[in-house]
Amino acid sequence: MTDRLHYKPDASFRRFLAMSVRGERAAIELMKAYGHAFAFSDFGAGSTEVSKDARKKRQRKADLICKSCGQKLEVRAKSRPQITMSDSASRPFDRELSAGDWVGFLVVQRKSDPNGEEFDETNPDHYEQVGAIHVIRVSELAEKRQQLPEPRRKNEAQGSEAYLEWPSLRAPMTGTVKTIERNPGRIVITDGTRDREVRIEPGWYAYGGLRVGSVVVRGQTILCGWAKPLTVTQLQCGQLRARIAGN
Structure with missing residues (x-):
């Protein structure tokens, strides 16, 4: 049976969108250290607008693209440190994303005091990125997926997708x-x-x-x-590596 697309309740969706936008902004800044100039793609990244366009959802692309070297980066903002991906028959993560794409996992949490304002869970500015970003190639995640423990399942309202976790x-x-x-x-x-x-x-x-x-x-x-993260050298922008090699 083909998976139907399911949508979170709007309130929950807006909270996850706010966390995602904060994570994407943080990833852009963190990856500058490796010479990258990542920018938002045109598939909803960087926006907190709730979209239920099934066509776009099925044609999802990586969140960020480096304007210098063309590397693509999918950002996964988590509330706690973990290496996890959603997966289903209709939206397998390793077919939505190319083998050479990167996935950046980072933690995003609510600020303890967002400039004295009352916390708004739908406002990206009321969250902050905590700790390091861990970047792993899609091909590395895909290679090890068959050896993962039995995946947890999201609830039916969220499509009963598998919740894959690399230990x-x-x-x-x-x-x-x-x-x-x-x-x-x-x-x-x-x-x-x-x-x-x-x-x-x-x-x-x-x-x-x-x-x-x-x-x-x-x-x-x-x-x-278990999943091997990219090394400092591998994380460097291709244009930066080319300049270093030319010197």
Whole structure:
């Protein structure tokens, strides 16, 4: 049976749109560090307008495109650190997006005091991006999807889509990274008083440029995960790499 398109209630949809716009704006700024000039695509990115155009929904494109190198970036703003994608028979994530497209996962949370104003969950300016952005190629996510645990399902009102989650491990305490070792993999975090050791599963990868001295926050920082994130070199804009190579 072909999936029908389902829509969230407008109030819920507006809240998710506001978070998405904040995440997209944050991604544009964060990716400047790698030489990119990302801009919104023309498929609703950057807008909080509620659209129920089924044609556009089925023809979804990546949120951002770099004006310098043409790289496409889909932004996934999450309320907590996780590597997750929605997926269904009618809108499989790895057919909506091309294998070479990037997906940027970041956390967006409500501001504790949005300039003294009453919190408005539909206003992107009342949210803030927290922590690092983790960028992973669509091909990497697709390659590992068949090995994922049984996916959770969204409720019927949201189309009963599968909620795919690539396993990751968050910091068990707030502190700084004291040690990173491989074979066997382990990360040691210290808060200055005590140390906490975290074992890294074989085949997992460190996230967010994690290194000795990095500050991590309990429950907020992803230490490592199953899907391999892009390296600093891979994240660089193609035009920037070309200029560096020419010097």
